[in-house]
Amino acid sequence: MSERLKIAITKGRLLDKSVELFEGAGLDCSPIKDPGRRLVHSLPNYPLDAVLAKAPDVITYVEHGVCDLGIVGKDTILEKGGSFYEVLDLGFGRCRFALAVKQGSDFFGTYKTRRVASKYPEVTRAFFAQKGMDVDIIKIEGSVELAPILNLTDAIVDIVETGATLKANGLVPIEDVAPVSARLIVNTASMKLYKDQIADFIARCEGELEKRK
Ligand SMILES: Nc1ncnc2c1ncn2[C@@H]1O[C@H](COP(=O)(O)OP(=O)(O)OP(=O)(O)O)[C@@H](O)[C@H]1O
């Protein structure tokens, strides 16, 4: 008998792309396409329930085993860490972390302690630690580009996709920090308990990703 597995999917930018992937893999996603305010949806033709959650919560639910699988950006994985298997790069939600400064400013050419704003303080800390640079990190919750504009910080570490937001705010990327894309993650116990079912789901996703090449 098949168990109904649960997959936590990041709401927002990654949701539509996840639905496209699942449909390509033969899963009927009609309930998630028009979710209303409902947060848990049963797929009619496959033993999977989709849970719609905020990115860091996807990791929390998978780590605790209340969801067997998750779809989350590498940005969130790098920031939050945790104990789970990262089994597939899903190829969508592609962007990068970059260090950016005000046009014309010389971030590396000063000896004073620099301040850096980010929604991702752990990613920022690891990046500068690996460079052996001591910086003050200020956590900002969104629209991080405001911090250098308001002269709160000398730089930001943020997600860059097209570069349009940086440009519109007079900022320029000066170094790439890490590439980002959506990942499929699996709870470690579920991987053993529901080995065949999870293998079937991964194989379906891989098959669809292969078709896209
Ligand atoms: N241009 C982009 N900006 C931000 N995230 C992106 C971008 N492109 C892809 N992503 C991916 O999409 C995921 C979800 O981003 P989204 O903007 O939908 O939510 P969020 O910014 O984390 O939360 P919210 O905007 O609801 O506070 C990110 O964690 C990242 O992996």
Ligand SMILES: O=P(O)(O)OC[C@H]1O[C@H](OP(=O)(O)OP(=O)(O)O)[C@H](O)[C@@H]1O
């Ligand atoms: O390079 P671009 O294509 O311009 O995309 C990057 C922008 O998108 C994200 O912001 P989001 O829209 O998620 O808002 P937020 O800053 O409130 O998280 C990110 O933080 C950048 O600001």
